[in-house]
Amino acid sequence: MIRLDCPHCGPRDQTEFNYGGDGRIERPGDDASLTAWNDFVYTRDNPRGPHVELWQHTAGCRQWIKVARDTLTHEIIAVGTMGDDIEAKIADPDRGGVEA
Amino acid sequence: MSKPCPINDHRLPTGGLIDRQRQKSFVFDGRRYCGYEGDTLASALLANGVHLAGRSFKYHRPRGIFSDGPEEPNALVEMRIGARREPNTRATMVELYDGLIANSQNRFPALSFDLQAVNQWLSPGLVAGFYYKTFMWPKKGWMFYEHIIRHAAGLGTATLEPDPDLYEKVHAHCDVLVIGGGPAGIAAALAAGRAGARVMLCDERPDLGGTLRYEEREIDGKPALDWAGGHLAELAGMPDVTVLRRTTAFGTYDGNTVGLVERVSDHLPTPAPFQVRQRMWTVRAKKIVLATGAIERPLVFPNNDKPGVMLASAVRSYIRQYGVKPGERAVLFATNDDAYRTALALNEAGAGVTVVDPRGEHGTAWPERVRDAGIEVLTGHVITSLKGRLRVKEVLAMESDGRGHKGSPRPIAADLVAVSGGWAPTLHLATHAGAKATWDEERGSFVPDMTKCRADMTVVGSANGTNTLSGAIEEGFATGAAAAKAVGKSAPDPISVEVDDPAEAPVRSLWKVEPAQGQPSKSFVDLQNDATAKDIEIANREGYISVEHMKRYTTLGMATDQGKTANVNGLALLAEARGQSIPDVGTTTFRPPYTPVTLGAMVGRHTAKHYKPIRRTPMHDWHTDAGAVFVEAGLWLRPQYYPRPGEDVHAAMRREVKMTRNGVGLCDVSTLGKIDIQGPDAAEFLNRTYSNGFKTLAVGKARYGLMLREDGIVYDDGTTSRLGENHYLMTTTTGHAVEVMGLLEYYAQVLWPELDVQLTSVTDHWAAIAVAGPKSRTVLADAIAGIDFSNQGLPFMGVADGTLDGVPARVFRISFSGDLAYEIQVPADHGHQAWKALMAAGEAHDICPYGMEALNIMRIEKGFVTHAEIDGRTTPGDLGLDKMASRKKSYIGRFLLEREALKDPDRPTLIGLRPVDGKATIRAGSILVRDPVTAGPDDMEGHVTSQCYSPTFGEPIALALLKNGPNRIGETIWATFPLYNVSVQCEITPTVRFDPDGSKVKGETTDA
């Protein structure tokens, strides 16, 4: 079972969280094209490897968090708050958030 | 024991780790036997001379006890009777208890005479892929064949009665989890424990020690078991060390999680009162040490499946651990020096032994040592066949390297054949986490390759291919010390052990012995699934050259033992057939569980009433006392109706509607989701969340709101009230309360972090009571102080605070029944009190509690929608709520709602229905068509979403979604229900039947 190091609560079991989908998706503005809206609602990448995701700590602090997870190995590469730069955390060789 | 025990003819006079003072009586296949404390069912059967334990799966060939452990392919029995009957239990793992009852499986009518054994004479047809080839043609034939095959196959039958036992689940954390309590595992746990780490050590057996329990070895000049016992006692005294016996680690999962099953009570006739039968452990370990040992590989030779053929190490174990003599005259057929210990053990037990070894004279001391004991050793020989029906009687040995046999077969009388083709390390738990098993030609064995292992795991001892006792202990200790150090402990002082490890020659890989000329016979690879060496050749010949395809085609390794004794030989034979090396062929993937896990252990306590939690409203006890019949709404229990004497559900709900419509009724609506929303940007937040505008809502007012998904489809609805300048209270449907909360949090935290808004779920904090009917105002004016209940004082959609029976109460003038109605909210702890106060205040007006059925009838009469209509496919327009989709602002779902297809006027749209005859029930789910006789699938014009009998209008009514519905009011349509072949001609009506002009709900026309 995956364990996520919630930036607010500390390491917790995955059963405390709800998965919230691709964390790199941006909601388009009101003047965006139909294609942009269609992609936002319906189109998702299905990567084999690192994937930035949203999870909500539903049975904990109720906060939505960003999680970089390897879809192949389930390794949790990095965890951050919504305000954190998760891409920088992934790139950081001394990255945190990985719980042994 | 009342009756004296039958004598154990095959028990050695002394020795073994059994307690001869404590006899245990048991029954196998209806016959009474006796064993001792410390026996397994298998050892007790062998002590009584019973080798024949089952019939094989496909050919129904007689099969004997083959191993002494979890790898057992043959001796599967049905344990216990009645509700506790359990099929496919390995007799080698069943601890003997007094009164044990077991039965053999897969035989008819009796084990020694089985009618289906005729399969083996038909066997030229029963080769690999037999089922695929034979029974798939003609296509319809499968239906016929399947019935017979299902009966003939199958291993044992499970009970149909409910499981009487308790199970539980435990979560645990530790620094170091050591799996396997043999010498390497004990050493690892000892090192980590001495270093002060939190250690868990588990072993699937009732006692730890592993091979030390039967190997005649000395450590530091003492018997090896004393060495183990001393260290186990030390471990037992360490407060941070947990030793779990009878506990199988069955799977490795993400995050260094290991699943364990502890068989707490399986060694007892029944669990002690309130004790569990099995316990499921979910263990999170920082470090895992895998010390699971190795499983001996059998040899593949003609007729190698006869009862009396046994793994060489098992023979040793039965002699030394259980004091059983498994045979009088034995042949050891082995390709390695380790197995020579079995010859010595048999000799000491007084059995005759001949050793058959395909290797030539190979330079170690073992053959001499064995010959010195007076045992004949035939080097450069193989066994080419076995004779005997229900038990081996004779062995045929020939001078050979396995292929080119020389001379003529030499018959050797024997009732026991001990076999050993080397060892296969038990790497299942490592491969679950991505480790690979790689072939080590030098050792003639697979060894772990941990480079791709996702778990923080180290393999030690014979599981790591380390085949000396001193090596295993040193490796275990060093690994345990390193693990403790890695979690921040200081390493313990090193230990040194003195062990006599005599040199051993390399294992000779002998994958198959060809039959001698003119001896047609089967050589079995997988005993449990009856897969033979020939089956593998056929699979290869027919193109199933991938190891995964071969496995599925031959079913090798797919039985309940998952091929623990078969897989390596199967791979090697496939490699031979393909002319390739074993690494080139690759291995199949092990998946959890290592051995079968009962469903009970997986389910734990979550059965029956504990399957899911029950939510009760604060007024639940009142409803119970009033005789309410409850209905489940998600996790909630809600009153469905309150029957009076002599009333059925129909009578009760119609009366409740009439009493409410003519007077006053009250309904517990505490289950509605309630979300408290505060902050300077709360109005903007709601305005973006709902499809209709919320910026203009005044303080002290409520508004109906519609929530869409991003794709423009309606998601949920409810009433939201403005309690203060920056303070709102949202209600959601009961069913979506939890999800809406998560969604709003997503909007606030992810989509619009710039909005200053706070959300709190207050569903459980407020009890809510709907008070409906023309007399509701009178009752409330009487019961609630501090509120002007006049139409001006509290108009429709108004909100006001008052006091009910001394309790602060918030009153909302909203209506889900269509009548003049209010909703009262009080703090949850006062819900019961408030309900009673309202009942008392309404007594003079014949106030009536109503349940979900009456609530549903009244909302259909009023044309209000629920999740029957908000079904994940309907837009606001489809529900006749087009005006609630604002065109003036941006909100969730707006953009994609504008798509052409969602604006198509031909979309099914909400309308009402009544039967033309005023009588016929319109079933929910009925399909709307113009002509029910000629209609095909393309003629569907809509469907019925909700229906009821309306006491108010004296006829059945319904809500439905119909193409272009609102423009067809007054026309007729058929509601057809093909499943029951009923069709009802209906008149299309407006959705709102009750109070269409809103004069009742909004007006002053009450009798107050």
Ligand SMILES: [Zn+2]
């Ligand atoms: Zn948290």
